[in-house]
Amino acid sequence: MQFQSFVSFKFVALFTSALFLGVGCGNGTEGPPPADPLTFSLATYNVQNLFDSENDAAHQDDLPSETKVAQKLTLLGKAIRLLDADVLALQEVENLSILQRLNQEELGNLGYDEIRLIEGNDVRGIDVAILSRLPIKSLISHRHDTFPGVDDPGTNYGFSRDCLEVYLDLSADRSAVLLVNHLRASSVNNPEEGEPRRQAQAQYVGQLAKQILDYDSSTRLAIIGDLNDTPDSRALKLIRGENPQLADLLSQYGVGEHHTTRWTDAKQFDYILASATLEAERVEDSIHAEHDDVYSDASDHFPVIAKFTVR
Numbered sequence: 250m251q252f253q254s255f256v257s258f259k260f261v262a263l264f265t266s267a268l269f270l271g272v273g274c275g276n277g278t279e280g281p282p283p284a285d286p287l288t289f290s291l292a293t294y295n296v297q298n299l300f301d302s303e304n305d306a307a308h309q310d311d312l313p314s315e316t317k318v319a320q321k322l323t324l325l326g327k328a329i330r331l332l333d334a335d336v337l338a339l340q341e342v343e344n345l346s347i348l349q350r351l352n353q354e355e356l357g358n359l360g361y362d363e364i365r366l367i368e369g370n371d372v373r374g375i376d377v378a379i380l381s382r383l384p385i386k387s388l389i390s391h392r393h394d395t396f397p398g399v400d401d402p403g404t405n406y407g408f409s410r411d412c413l414e415v416y417l418d419l420s421a422d423r424s425a426v427l428l429v430n431h432l433r434a435s436s437v438n439n440p441e442e443g444e445p446r447r448q449a450q451a452q453y454v455g456q457l458a459k460q461i462l463d464y465d466s467s468t469r470l471a472i473i474g475d476l477n478d479t480p481d482s483r484a485l486k487l488i489r490g491e492n493p494q495l496a497d498l499l500s501q502y503g504v505g506e507h508h509t510t511r512w513t514d515a516k517q518f519d520y521i522l523a524s525a526t527l528e529a530e531r532v533e534d535s536i537h538a539e540h541d542d543v544y545s546d547a548s549d550h551f552p553v554i555a556k557f558t559v560r
Contacts, residue, residue, distance in 0.1 A: 283421075283560075284420050284421035284422075284423065286558050286559065286560045287419055287420055287423070287558070287559045288532065288556060288557065288558045288559075289335040289336065289382075289383060289419070289556070289557060289559070290333070290334045290335045290336070290535075290554055290555070290556045290557075291334065291335070291336045291338075291427075291471065291473070291521060291554070291555055291556075291557065292332055292334035292336070292337050292338070292552050292553060292554035292555075293337070293338040293339075293340070293429075293473045293474050293475070293519055293520070293521065293552060293553050294328070294329070294332065294337060294338070294339055294340070294519075294544075294548070294550065294552035294553075295339075295340040295341055295431070295474075295475045295518075295519060295548060295549075295550035296325055296339055296340065296341055296342065296547065296548050296550075297341055297547075297548040297549050297550060298311055298341055298375065299321060299325065299339075299341060299342045299343060299347055299348075299351070299375075300312070300313055300318070300343045300347065300374075301318055301343055301344065301346065301347045301350075302314060302315045302317075302318050305343070305344075305374055307374070308371070308372060308373055308374030309372050309373050309374075310343060310373055310374045311373070318347075321547070322350065322351050322354055322355055323355065324543075324546050324547035325351060325355065325547045325548075326351065326354070326355025326356060327355075327543050327546075327547070328543050328544050328546070328547040328548070328552070329351075329355070329356055329359070329380075330355075330356065330359065331539075331541065331543050331544075332539060332544075332552050332554060333359070334552075334554055335381070335382045335383060336379070336380075336381045336382070336383055336417065336427070337361075337379065337380045337381070338377065338378075338379050338427065338429045338473045338474055339377065339378045339379065339380065340375070340377050340378075340410075340431040340474055340475045341375040341376075341431070342366060342375065342376050342377070342378045343374050343375060343376070344366065344368070344374070344376070345364070345366045345378075348364055348366055348378050348380075349364060352364055352380065356380075359382075360382045361380040361381065361382060362381075362382065363379070363380070363381035363382070363383070363384060363385045364378075364379075364380055364381075365378060365379045365381075365385060365388055365413070365415070366378035366379075367388070367390045367392065367411060367413065368392075369390075369392045369408065369409075369410040369411035370392055370407060370408060370409060370410060370411065371409055371410045375410065375431075376410055376411065377410050377411050377412075377413050377429045377430065377431050377474060378413075378429075379413065379415055379427070379429060381417065383417050383418060383419060384417070384418040385415060385416065385417060385418070386416040386417070386418050386424065387416045388413065388414065388415055388416070389413075389414035390411055390412075390413060390414075391408060391411060391412040391413075391414065391457070392407070392408055392410075392411040392412075393407070394407060394408065394412075394453070395407050396449060396450075396452070396453040396456075397449065398445050398446075398448070398449045399445065399448045399449055399452050399487065400445065400448075401445060404445070406445075406446050406449040406450065406453075408430075408450055409431070409432065409433040409446065409450070410430075410431045411429075411431075412428055412429070412430050412450075412453075412454055412457065413427075413428070413429040413430075414426065414427075414428055414457070415427040415428075415429060419469075419559050423469075423559050424469065425468075425469035425470070425471070425527065426461055426468055426469065426470045426471075427470075427471050427472075427473055428454060428457060428458060428470070428471070428472045428473065429473055429474050430450075430454060430472065430473070430474035430475070430476060431474055431475045431477075432447045432450045432451060432454075432474075432475070432476045432477045432478070432484065433446040433447040433450055433477065434447070434477045435447070435477070447477060447478065447484050448483055448484050448487055450484075451476070451478075451483075451484035451485070451487040451488045452487040452488070452490075454472060454488050455487055455488040455489065455490060455492055458470060458472055458488070458492050458495065458524075459492055462492065462494070462524060466494075466525075467526050468524060468526065469524060469526050469527040469530070469557075469559070470523070470524040470526075470527060471521055471522060471523050471524070471527055472488060472495065472520065472521075472522040473520065473521050473522070474519065474520070475518055475519050475550065476488070476518060476519070476520050477518055478518065479516050479517060479518070480497055480500045480517055485497070485520075488522065489522065492524075494524055494525040494528075495522045495523065495524060496522065496523050496525075496528045497520060497521075497522055498520075498521045498522070498523055498528070498531065498536045498555050499517065499519075499520065499521065499536055499537075499538060499553055500517065502531065502534075502536050503536050503537060503538060504534050504536065504537050505537060505538065505540070506538060506540060507538055508538065508551070509538050509550055509551045509552075509553060510549060510550055510551070511545045511549055511550070511551065512549065517538070518550070519538070519550060519551070519552070519553045520553065521536070521553055521555050523555075527557060530557040530558055530559055530560070531555060531556070531557055532555075532556040532557060532558055535554075535555050535556035535557075536553070536554070536555040537553070537554055537555075538551050538552070538553050539551055539552050539553075539554060
């Protein structure tokens, strides 16, 4: 599966080069002039159980009343409006229909023309998704990938939801790649299963990022989402182990408190891990975990947001 991912990335990279660099135009010019700087904001938000009120026979989904669904959408609408991110990675969304409904009923004038969700592997049906004002050139799902454990390489694992590989068009010949994740949480009932699975997922996400950066080290890449572990954890070290250039923006540069959960033992579980090129384009003092009550009214997580200026 790793080979498949690399081939997909290589195809996208070559296609993008031909499309944006004007390969084979034959007009004797050196291409268009440099594009103007572009500043955009990138955020992640675990929205905690965004379910619709219909039973999904294929999953053990929650069944909130229609009144509860409407209340949830209203609260999330207020939170996402305040966040006002250009590109927003989401976790714990049941399906594309409820995401489209959120956009239509609560976010109608925010310009999220790009809405993506692919059904993943979660038994409850919660998925990763993305809302974007910037064009999405292509999307690769890794929901069917399998990979070995870290300490038990004889055991194969997969993603609990998905790892969504998203190619953003930043204009002209500029692009970015996002790996949107919601890794396995610790299991109260079966801790021996939760930790090895999350660590295997983390190691594989790091390998996907390494393939992309090995092909082109200047790629603007971010691993983004709810990684369900702390900055000093083994899981985070496995992601970054072969990618020392990946910067944990919130832990390294974040302004204010860094916790992203509102539990009693509040911790940082949500991340934007940026490649060297993307980190260099970070707008100073722009990375925050947003702790306004509007976010905690809608979810048990706080969003993380950062801004970048691409030149």
